[in-house]
Amino acid sequence: MRLFLLICLTMLAFAGNSVLNRMAVAAGDAGPSLFAAVRLVAGAVMLLVLLSLRDGRRLRPVLAPGGATALAVYVVGFSLAYRWLDAGMGALILFGMVQVTMFAGALMRAEVVPPRRYAGAVLALAGLAVLVWPQGGSAPDLTGAALMLLAGVGWGVYSLRGRSVTDPLADTAWNFALAVPAGLLLFALLPDGMTTRGAILAIVSGAVTSGLGYALWYRVLPQIAASTAALAQLTVPVIAQAGGGLLLDEPLTARFALAAALVLGGVALGVLRRGQITMGSKGS
Numbered sequence: 001m002r003l004f005l006l007i008c009l010t011m012l013a014f015a016g017n018s019v020l021n022r023m024a025v026a027a028g029d030a031g032p033s034l035f036a037a038v039r040l041v042a043g044a045v046m047l048l049v050l051l052s053l054r055d056g057r058r059l060r061p062v063l064a065p066g067g068a069t070a071l072a073v074y075v076v077g078f079s080l081a082y083r084w085l086d087a088g089m090g091a092l093i094l095f096g097m098v099q100v101t102m103f104a105g106a107l108m109r110a111e112v113v114p115p116r117r118y119a120g121a122v123l124a125l126a127g128l129a130v131l132v133w134p135q136g137g138s139a140p141d142l143t144g145a146a147l148m149l150l151a152g153v154g155w156g157v158y159s160l161r162g163r164s165v166t167d168p169l170a171d172t173a174w175n176f177a178l179a180v181p182a183g184l185l186l187f188a189l190l191p192d193g194m195t196t197r198g199a200i201l202a203i204v205s206g207a208v209t210s211g212l213g214y215a216l217w218y219r220v221l222p223q224i225a226a227s228t229a230a231l232a233q234l235t236v237p238v239i240a241q242a243g244g245g246l247l248l249d250e251p252l253t254a255r256f257a258l259a260a261a262l263v264l265g266g267v268a269l270g271v272l273r274r275g276q277i278t279m280g281s282k283g284s
Contacts, residue, residue, distance in 0.1 A: 006220050007232055013213030015239035017078075017205055018091045019247055024194075024201040025082045026248070031192020035202045036079035037183035038194070040072075042206025044180055047173035047215060054169065061177075062170050068178030070158035075179065075210075076186050077151030084144030086250050091237035092259075093145055096128045097152025098159070102230035105160040113227045120270020121227075124234045127262030130255065159221060159229060168218035176211060231270040234263050 024030035030038075052059055082090055099121060106113055158175075165171040194202070221229060238260045244250035 003220065003223055006216060007224075010213055010217050010220060011232065011235050011239060013209040013216070014233065014236045015091065015243055016209040017213070018082075018094075018236070018240040019243040020201050020205040020209060021079060021082050022086060022090070022244065022248060024198045024205075025079070026086075030194040030198030030202055031190075032079040032083055033187040033190040033192050034194045035198065035205075036075050037180075037187040038199060038202035039079070039206035039210060040075055040176055040180045040183040042203045043211035043214075044173065044176035046207035046211040047169065047176055051169055051173045060170075062167070062174040063178075064161075064171060064175060065178065067158060067161045067171065067175045069182075070154045070161065071175050071214075072179040072182035073154030074151045074158060075154075076182060077147045077149075077154060081144045081147035081151060084141035085148060086244055086248075089140050090144070090148055091240035092128050093140065093148040094152045094155065095233045095236050096125060097149045098156045098233055099125070099230040101153050101156025102159060102226050105156065106226035106230075109226070111226055113225075117227050117231065117270040120231055120266040120268070122266070123269060124231065124263045124266030127259040127264075127266060128234075128237075130259040130262060156230075159217070159233075160226060162218040162221040163226060163229075165218050165222065169215050172211070172215040172218050175214075228271050231267050234267050238263060 021035065024035055025032050048059065078090075078094065081093075085093070103113070103121060162168075162171070224232075241250070241252065241256055241260070245252040
C-alpha cells in the first residue's frame with residue numbers, strides 16, 4: 001500500500017508539471033525558454049540543498065551524462081511544446097511516447113511482460129488515439145506534437161535509467177545540475193521574458209513537482225517493472241486534463257471522458273491483479 005501511495009503522489013506531481021507549465025506559458029507569464037531554464041535551476045538548487053543537509057558539506061558529484069542529457073531533452077521539448085498544446089493533450093502525447101519507449105526498453109532488457117500488460121497497453125493507447133485523432137480543428141498542432149514526442153523519448157530513457165540507481169536524491173540532484181547548461185543555452189538561443197507570476201510558477205515546477213517529484217520517482221522505479229512504470233504514467237494525462245479544466249478553464253468533453261475511461265481501464269488491466277497492484281521488478 002505504501003508503494004502504491006508513493007506512485008500516486010508521483011503521478012500527481014507529474015500532472016502538476018503539465019498544468020503549471022501551461023498556466024505560465026499559455027497565459028503569457030513566461031516564455032518557454034526562460035521557464036525551462038528557471039525550472040532546471042530551481043530543481044537543482046532545491047535538490048542540492050537537500051543533499052547538502054543530508055550529507056553535510058561533502059557534496060560528491062555523481063557524473064551521469066546520460067541521465068542529464070535525457071532530462072534536458074525532456075525539459076526543453078516539454079516546455080517548447082506547450083506553446084501549441086493544452087495541458088491534457090500535451091500530457092497524453094508525452095506519456096504515450098513514454099510508454100512506447102519504456103516498453104521497448106523492457107523488451108531489450110528481457111523483462112518478462114505478462115500478456116495482460118500488453119492488452120492494457122493496447123487499450124490505453126486506444127484511449128490516446130480517441131483523444132488525439134484528427135477531428136475537424138481539434139487535432140494537435142504538428143510542431144507541438146513533434147516536440148512533445150521528443151520529450152517523451154527523453155523522459156522514457158530517463159525513467160529506464162532510474163531503475164538502476166542506488167541513491168535517488170543524489171542522482172536526481174546531479175542530473176538537474178548537469179542539465180542546467182542546456183536550459184541556459186536554450187534561453188540564450190531563444191530569449192524570452194517572464195513576469196513575477198511566471199517566475200513563481202517556474203520555481204514551484206522546478207523545486208517541487210519536478211525536483212522532489214523526480215527524486216521520489218527514482219526511489220520508486222527500482223521496485224516496479226519498467227512496463228508497470230510506463231502504464232502507471234498513463235494516468236497523468238487524465239489528472240492533467242482535469243487540472244486544466246479546473247484551473248485553466250479548458251473544456252472537458254465527451255471525447256475526453258471516453259479517452260479517459262479507456263486509458264484508466266487499460267492501466268487497471270495491465271497493473272491490477274486480484275485487487276492489488278503488481279509491483280515486481282520482473283513483471284508477473
